[in-house]
Amino acid sequence: MSELIHRRSKSFTALIWVFVLFWIILAGFPFLWTMWGSFKVQGDFFSKADWAYAISGLRTQIETGSSFTGDGYHGAWITKSFWQAALNTMIVVVSVVIISLTLGTLGGYALARSGKKYAFYLLMLALVFRAMPHITLVSGYLLPFFEWNLWGHLPTAIIVMVAINQPFTLWMLHSFFLNIPKDLDESAMVDGCTRFQAFRRVIVPVMWPGVITTGLFSFLLAYNDFTVTATLLNNSNQTMVPKIASFLGTTQVEGNVMFAVAAVVSATAPLFILVMFFQRQIVSGLTAGAVKG
Amino acid sequence: MKNRTFFWFILPSLVAMVLFIALPIGSVFIQSLYIEHGAVLKEVKSCGPFGCKDEVQIDVAATSQLKEEKPLGKFNGFGTYTNRNHLAVTELKSAWNDSANWSIYFSKVYNLPFYRALAFTLTYTFIVTPLVLLLGFFIALGVNSLPKKLKGPTIFVSLLPMIVTPLIGSLILFWMIDSKGILGASLQWLLDDPNLSLKASPALTWIMLIIYGVWHSAPFAFIVFYAGLQTVPSETIEAAMIDGASRWERTRYVVLPHLVPLIVFISLIQLMDNFRVFEPIVGFSAQASATSLSWIIYNDLAGGEGTFFGSAGATSVLTILGVAVLLIPVLIRTWNDFNRKAV
Structure with missing residues (x-):
């Protein structure tokens, strides 16, 4: 019977292949192209004469003597101290992930086990909070942060991002904890554990798959953030994304665009590696909330 | 769970959300009722070699003192x-x-700046969301029928547009459609118009931003639909085939109804995310022909012409009202579902 389901006409199969191929090119080619181009000079990547120069690297050969150049990377990382921004991003992202998960597991566990009506109301409230455009929240922080001298420090940006990510983290961990059988912690409590002891001794050891998946999404939210980091940090402690945006202000100078291109490729590389290793978790995380709902 | 225990478990998370999400919503409203102080003027006699005259000057000391005393500005x-x-x-x-x-x-x-931004934000939200659903659905159908070995790599490549930083993703496309970039130059060649610039025309800029939006979000819809397709009961499909349903009819009457909850879920997330469209406008430097509500708030706060808390606050409150309008149908639906389950 299943053979019958999978039997398809040849032309239809061809159509599917063409469509999927088209999509893969659409999704993947821009990254490949930009990565390749980041090793060229501006005259090749933005070629007035012929875009094919970006492939052969004609002007790169004339200007630097070889078909590939690391000038863009050197300019971005060393001349424009992109390494500083990368370091800041690392501090911010690691802190956001750890704090988000700590608060989120406690809250998500409580929401999953409560069963009371107010837990549902809290989840609805979190959904409303999730919908708030981040910039509207930032415009509420800015003035008090200026007044209290909190503006421009990494910890401020970290705390704000943790809070903004909480609604999402709560929802996700809540649905993971629902999947862990209730009997597990309840039997521990029958044996005399308090709720917190039951959580720590019984639930914590089995919660890691869900926590890792949620952590990945917290990582992405913090790593990809532009709104909060661009408005709450000053030039001296910028993270990568606003730093790249600041390269663009000075694009008129020859070569500076290539700094931005190199920086963009550098910032994308960790994400590639992340997807490569955690593809399964990302897919399961995206569908966790949806398939059950 | 006891109320007391629940309270202690949820407390840290709740404090964070109240302090940095609920309070700011209140504070933007208060902020929106005030505007910046004007400069304090004073009249001074300036005496030169040709006699004395009265001059109006800005009293710098008094202005900064006023700003310090009332940082919110004056009530408006x-x-x-x-x-x-x-x-x-x-x-x-x-x-x-x-x-x-x-x-x-x-x-x-x-x-008018606000209506301009509103027009783009609404157009973007209501064009990108259905296109994302459609494209995601077809990619899911396509990938689902690939041989097993190819599925993994295909999903890997498909995830990239979604996973990458929105600002970076839009920059990558922006460089390609530059008139000296590969896509821009190819389009000039295809349409035989050497002066064609995607950046110069407002209509093309809108289309470009919408294409970016679909490119960025389609993977999300794809993954969710793909997971949904794995759970379609094969018995129902087989029964439909025995009854003589064509491929189209099977998709329309068996697969699609099975995916309806997922369509609702994706639409909800997409409406929320597309309504706050912001980074692509920065990445594409599109502000001359397309602005969004989020973008004008950002421009008031960090646009380089100074910070206008009152103006940013007012736009924020209006944006939040917009989000509320978008969310109300969903909330009512979820509410009814919950109450039905409770009964």
């Missing part, structure tokens, strides 16, 4: 809401009176 009531940069009540009225027909009226309204 709903003045900021009705001024030209926001709801523009008087401008709307005069445009109504001066316009001979609807198209003149709309073009006048479109020139």
Whole structure:
């Protein structure tokens, strides 16, 4: 019977292949192209004469003597101290992930086990909070942060991002904890554990798959953030994304665009590696909330 | 779970959300009722070799003192809401009176910054969301019928547009459609128009931003639909085949109804995310032809012309009202579902 389901006409199969191929090119080619181009000079990547120069690297050969150049990377990382921004991003992202998960597991566990009506109301409230455009929240922080001298420090940006990510983290961990059988912690409590002891001794050891998946999404939210980091940090402690945006202000100078291109490729590389290793978790995380709902 | 225990478990998370999400919503409202102080002027006698005269000068010390004492600015009531940069009540009225027909009226309204941003935000939200659903659904159907070995790599490549930083993703596309970039140059060659620039025309900029939006979000819909397709009961499909249903009929009457909850879920997330469209406008430097509500708030706060807390606050409150309107149907639906389950 299943053979019958999978039997398809040849032309239809061809159509599917063409469509999927088209999509893969659409999704993947821009990254490949930009990565390749980041090793060229501006005259090749933005070629007035012929875009094919970006492939052969004609002007790169004339200007630097070889078909590939690391000038863009050197300019971005060393001349424009992109390494500083990368370091800041690392501090911010690691802190956001750890704090988000700590608060989120406690809250998500409580929401999953409560069963009371107010837990549902809290989840609805979190959904409303999730919908708030981040910039509207930032415009509420800015003035008090200026007044209290909190503006421009990494910890401020970290705390704000943790809070903004909480609604999402709560929802996700809540649905993971629902999947862990209730009997597990309840039997521990029958044996005399308090709720917190039951959580720590019984639930914590089995919660890691869900926590890792949620952590990945917290990582992405913090790593990809532009709104909060661009408005709450000053030039001296910028993270990568606003730093790249600041390269663009000075694009008129020859070569500076290539700094931005190199920086963009550098910032994308960790994400590639992340997807490569955690593809399964990302897919399961995206569908966790949806398939059950 | 006991109420007390629940309270202690949820407390840290709740404090964070109240402090940095609930309070700011209140504070933007208060902020929106005030506007910046004007400069304090003073009259001084300046005496030179040709006699004395009265001059009006800015009293720098008094101005900064006033700013320090009342950082919010001076009370303005709903003045900021009705001024030209926001709801523009008087401008709307005069445009109504001066316009001979609807198209003149709309073009006048479109020139007001708030309505301009609202127009783009709504267009973007309501075009990108259905296109994302459609494209995601077809990719899911396509990938689902690939041989098993190819599925993994395909999903890997498909995830990239979604996972990458929105600002970076839009920059990558922006460089490609530059008139000296690969796509821009190819389009010039294809259409035989050496002066074609995607950046110069507002219509093309809108289309470009919408294409970016679909490219960025389609993977999300794809993954969710793909997971949904794995759970379609094969018995139902087989039964439909025995009854003589064609491939199209099976998709339409068996697969699609099974995916309805997922369509609702994706639409909800997409509506929320597309309504706050912001980074692509920065990445594409599109502000001359397309602005969004989020973008004008950002411009008030960090646009380089100074910070206008009152103006940013007013736009924020209006944006939050917009989000509320979008969310109300969903909330009502979820509410009813919950109450039905409870009964």
